[in-house]
Amino acid sequence: MWPKDRALSPVGDRAMIQQLALKALAARRFILKLGFEQKIRLHYGATMSIVEILTLLYHRWMTIDPSRPSWQERDRFVLSKGHAAPALYAVLSSAGFFPESEFDNFRRIGSRLQGHPDRNKTPGVDCSTGSLGQGLPVACGMALCSKIDEAPYKVYACIGDGECNEGSIWEAALIASNLGLDRLIVLLDRNKKSSYGVMKGRNDVETMADKWRAFNWAVFECDGHDYVSLSSSLCGAETTRGRPSVILCNTVKGKGIPLAENTPVRSNFYLEPERYREALESLDKTENEMRHDRQD
Amino acid sequence: MIGKTEDLSAAFGRALLELGRVNERVVVLDSDIADSCQTEAFRNAFPNRSFDLGVAEQSLPTFAAGLALCGKIPICNSFGVFSATRGFDMIRQSVCYNRANVKIVAHAAGQSMGYTGPSHHTVEDISAIRALPYMAILSPCDGVEVTQVVRAMAEHEGPVYLRLARVSVPHLHGDDYRFRMGKLDRLAEGSDVTLFATGDLVHLALEARSVLADQGVRARVVNVPCLKPLEREEVAAQGADTLGAVTIEDHNVLGGLGSIISEIYSGSICKPVLRVGIPDVFTESDDCEKLRKKVGISIDSIENCVHLIVERTQQNAGRTAARKEGAGQQQRACGERTNEGF
Numbered sequence: 001m002w003p004k005d006r007a008l009s010p011v012g013d014r015a016m017i018q019q020l021a022l023k024a025l026a027a028r029r030f031i032l033k034l035g036f037e038q039k040i041r042l043h044y045g046a047t048m049s050i051v052e053i054l055t056l057l058y059h060r061w062m063t064i065d066p067s068r069p070s071w072q073e074r075d076r077f078v079l080s081k082g083h084a085a086p087a088l089y090a091v092l093s094s095a096g097f098f099p100e101s102e103f104d105n106f107r108r109i110g111s112r113l114q115g116h117p118d119r120n121k122t123p124g125v126d127c128s129t130g131s132l133g134q135g136l137p138v139a140c141g142m143a144l145c146s147k148i149d150e151a152p153y154k155v156y157a158c159i160g161d162g163e164c165n166e167g168s169i170w171e172a173a174l175i176a177s178n179l180g181l182d183r184l185i186v187l188l189d190r191n192k193k194s195s196y197g198v199m200k201g202r203n204d205v206e207t208m209a210d211k212w213r214a215f216n217w218a219v220f221e222c223d224g225h226d227y228v229s230l231s232s233s234l235c236g237a238e239t240t241r242g243r244p245s246v247i248l249c250n251t252v253k254g255k256g257i258p259l260a261e262n263t264p265v266r267s268n269f270y271l272e273p274e275r276y277r278e279a280l281e282s283l284d285k286t287e288n289e290m291r292h293d294r295q296d
Numbered sequence: 297m298i299g300k301t302e303d304l305s306a307a308f309g310r311a312l313l314e315l316g317r318v319n320e321r322v323v324v325l326d327s328d329i330a331d332s333c334q335t336e337a338f339r340n341a342f343p344n345r346s347f348d349l350g351v352a353e354q355s356l357p358t359f360a361a362g363l364a365l366c367g368k369i370p371i372c373n374s375f376g377v378f379s380a381t382r383g384f385d386m387i388r389q390s391v392c393y394n395r396a397n398v399k400i401v402a403h404a405a406g407q408s409m410g411y412t413g414p415s416h417h418t419v420e421d422i423s424a425i426r427a428l429p430y431m432a433i434l435s436p437c438d439g440v441e442v443t444q445v446v447r448a449m450a451e452h453e454g455p456v457y458l459r460l461a462r463v464s465v466p467h468l469h470g471d472d473y474r475f476r477m478g479k480l481d482r483l484a485e486g487s488d489v490t491l492f493a494t495g496d497l498v499h500l501a502l503e504a505r506s507v508l509a510d511q512g513v514r515a516r517v518v519n520v521p522c523l524k525p526l527e528r529e530e531v532a533a534q535g536a537d538t539l540g541a542v543t544i545e546d547h548n549v550l551g552g553l554g555s556i557i558s559e560i561y562s563g564s565i566c567k568p569v570l571r572v573g574i575p576d577v578f579t580e581s582d583d584c585e586k587l588r589k590k591v592g593i594s595i596d597s598i599e600n601c602v603h604l605i606v607e608r609t610q611q612n613a614g615r616t617a618a619r620k621e622g623a624g625q626q627q628r629a630c631g632e633r634t635n636e637g638f
Contacts, residue, residue: 072367119365120395127365131389137355138390141362141370148323148344148368155362168386171352175359179347 006061006238008231016060017227018290024055025287027090028256029280034086034103036276043083045260045267049191049251050084050158052225054091057156057187061234066096069123075153076142078127080135081160081189082116083267088125089113097124133166135159136186140176143184143244154238158187162194164205170215176244177216184244185237186217189224191253197264212246224249258282299467302439304460304496305403309334311446312371316342319450321369325360327353333373333403354383357391357398364396369450375409376402376418376459380425391455392428399449404462405435406495406546407574407588413581418459419574423551425457426524432477433523435459437498438468441521444475452477461546463496463584468519478525480534486516489602490535493544494520494553497593501544504598513602520553531560540568540605542598546588549573568608570601 008017028051035042058064062075079088093100098112105111112121116130126142129135139157146153163169176184190208192199199205212219218240220233230249237245253267254260257279260269271279316322316338326348330336339346349355353374360370372379379402380387391398405418426433432452434445442460449456468483475481483498484505493501498519505515518534520526535541541561543554554571561569574591588594 076366118393127362128389128394131385134358134386134390137358137386138362138365138394140355141359141364142366143362144347144359145363145366145368149366151366168354168358171355172358175349175352175355178350 006231007235008228010228020052020055020059020227021290022287023059023094024051025283027051027055027087027094028283030090031086032257032271032276032279034090034106036271036273038106039270040107041268041270042086043195043268044257044271045191045193045254046081046084046160046189047087048255048257048260049224049253050081050087050189051091051255052227052230053158053187053189053249054087056227056230056234058091058095061231062156063153064095064124066124069097073152076126076139076155078135078139078142078155078157079117079129080139080157081132081163082129082135084158084160085113085115085117088117089122092122092124095124098122132160132163133168136169137172137175139184139186140172140179140181143176143181144179146183147179147181154183154185156185156187158189160194161188161190161192161205161208162199162203164188164208165194165203173212173215173217180242181244182241185234186244186246187224188246188248189251190248191251193253193264193267195267197266208248216243218243218245219248220245221248222250224251225255256283256286299440299470301464301466303462303464304436304439304442305332305334305462307439307442308401308446308460309337311443313337313341314443315446315450316345319369320345321367322450323347323363323368323370325349325356325370325372327351327356327372327374327378329374329403332375333401335373353378354386357383357386357400360398360400361386361390361394361396364398365394369397369399371399371401373401373403375416376405376421377416379403380418380421380457384424387425387431387455388428392430395430395454397453397455399456399458401458401460403460405459406461407579408461408463408546408584410584410587411581414579417579419546419548419579420551421457421459422523422545422547422553423555426551426556428455430454432456432525433459434521435494435523436475436521437494437496437519438465440467440469440471440473441475444473445521448475448477459495461496465496465499468498468502475521478522478527478530480526480530481519481521482516482534483519484515484517486514486538488514488539489605490516490518490538490541491544491598491602492518492520492535492541492553492557494523495546497544497546500593500595501598504595504602507595507599508602511599513606515602523553523556526556526560528560528564531557532565535561536565536567538567539609540570542601542605543569543571543573544593544598545573546593547573548576550576568605570605572597572601
């Protein structure tokens with residue numbers, strides 16, 4: 001069992017938090033460069049909103065060994081919102097699962113990095129996803145296996161709020177609760193926008209906390225871009241017994257790309273040169289502010 | 297050889313219990329119909345490896361995929377129509393694309409749920425499922441074969457779809473029978489036409505063979521317990537030396553056994569294949585046998601198909617002889633004309 005003090009302290013863990021923040025900035029720059037230079041349309045919105053979540057899981061939280069991606073006792077991670085694959089790939093690469101050179105052939109024939117996660121091709125990917133609403137129930141099966149075997153591993157699944165339009169999410173939520181899958185922790189990327197834009201008034205799934213509580217899940221809420229807040233919720237989830245946990249991670253869709261942050265653009269788009277420059281400047285500004293804070 | 301009569305579901309329940317005893321990795325998933333699926337004996341014997349997900353058929357393959365990716369051999373149970381098509385996208389994406397070692401059992405397949413009507417008839421499953429890479433499809437014909445395929449599917453590394461009709465039929469195999477993945481099972485010899493049948497309709501094929509024998513036609517009966525993988529060589533070895541083939545299945549003729557055999561024949565064997573099965577319609581409610589007869593799954597249909605192949609082959613042989621004769625005459629005429637030039 002994880003000690004409760006794994007939660008990051010804003011004072012005591014300041015250096016660690018800044019280290020994680022720098023990794024997230026690097027991941028964002030990498031994703032922007034990837035899409036811009038390869039002139040491809042990416043789900044920047046859905047990808048950018050989960051960068052901190054993945055950075056914390058892979059660089060601090062989960063029990064994993066990049067040199068042994070199939071290690072039986074590792075924690076599992078399922079990216080149920082598989083269209084955010086670039087974020088997962090960027091973080092897996094920086095965690096050491098594969099070299100950056102893999103991106104040279106990103107989404108092309110023969111590549112180990114497919115458009116959506118493929119466990120049979122990419123080291124570190126625990127489940128192939130892409131059809132929304134399926135990663136969560138697969139993660140439930142993994143958590144059930146951990147329970148049957150009384151194994152040490154936990155299962156983390158990242159789902160989107162737009163993905164919660166899928167009925168299979170709620171079918172899985174009901175079953176996971178009935179099975180008492182307390183080794184399952186769901187991180188819900190609550191950016192309140194789906195592919196076509198703002199969900200409110202169209203395909204809204206709020207009030208989210210009430211819904212998961214009604215399904216008998218332990219519900220936590222945090223700022224999905226803040227490591228202290230995220231880690232505190234993860235600690236709460238990991239000490240929950242007898243039922244699964246969901247962490248409602250309040251996020252900003254397209255975090256790091258000013259246009260995507262501030263306007264209801266679609267999730268999936270080409271990055272025009274002007275927008276690319278604007279995004280890089282925004283990230284530089286964030287980094288400068290952060291380094292300035294550290295000097296204070 | 298005809299042995300005792302046994303319900304295929306009961307044979308499955310018995311085989312599953314035995315499998316649970318010898319393989320601790322086996323986990324059974326139910327969908328609120330453990331009684332209909334005959335999984336209760338397993339459930340009682342291994343409560344820690346048996347989970348009822350409730351009326352949630354699309355969750356069966358996904359939960360099973362998660363279990364399989366962590367090392368279990370999950371066996372999903374529901375009526376075929378829900379096992380196969382309710383969760384088809386889940387089977388495609390989470391089972392097959394993941395190459396997860398999941399076993400999907402389609403209970404009461406074909407029209408064997410008779411009176412419940414078309415909503416519960418599993419008649420498009422082979423067509424849909426066989427287009428999925430890595431998936432094996434098994435369809436046993438008697439209780440002995442059910443026992444064999446249950447063992448085989450657990451030993452086979454990869455996704456398997458097992459199709460079981462809810463019928464009671466006599467054993468056609470002895471205890472020494474051994475099912476082999478990808479292999480056909482010749483049950484009766486014959487040199488005129490080959491009858492390829494799957495599931496319990498193998499029994500109908502054998503009855504048709506007797507009727508045809510009285511009419512002087514020698515039909516060979518080949519049981520198809522494994523619809524995928526099925527290689528050309530295996531089919532050719534069983535049928536290429538006869539005049540043609542008739543396929544018999546309780547499934548839509550689009551995409552099922554008839555299509556599988558036709559694809560192989562058209563590619564290389566180049567002999568006629570006629571299909572006995574359900575035409576492209578929704579079925580209706582009644583007794584299973586009556587329903588099968590109504591859509592043309594009957595001894596009469598098989599008989600007609602066989603005679604058609606024999607007659608057409610004879611007509612073609614006649615035409616070929618006439619063509620050869622015609623060609624000879626033409627050659628002679630040409631020769632005569634040519635000779636005239638000399």
